[in-house]
Amino acid sequence: MSQFGMQMPGGGQSNKSTPDVFTxxxxxxxxxxxVAIGMLWVNGAKLAPDGMPLNxxxxxxxxxxx
Numbered sequence: 001m002s003q004f005g006m007q008m009p010g011g012g013q014s015n016k017s018t019p020d021v022f023t024x025x026x027x028x029x030x031x032x033x034x035v036a037i038g039m040l041w042v043n044g045a046k047l048a049p050d051g052m053p054l055n056x057x058x059x060x061x062x063x064x065x066x
Contacts, residue, residue, distance in 0.1 A: 044053030047064060057063070 041053050045051050047053075047057075048055050049057055049063060
C-alpha cells in the first residue's frame, strides 16, 4: 500500500540516520583542528611579550622567553 501513498501507522521500518565515513572524517578534522589551535596557542604564548598569544611584539624590541 505504500506505493499508493498510504501508510499504516507503526508499519514499516523507521529511517534512522547512522554515522557514515563522512561523519567520521568531519569528526577527525574537527579534532585535528582543535589540536592545531592548541599547539598554536601554546607556542604563541612562548613568543608573546607578556604570555598572551594574542598580543604582538613591539617593533624593534623583540624578546623571546627561554
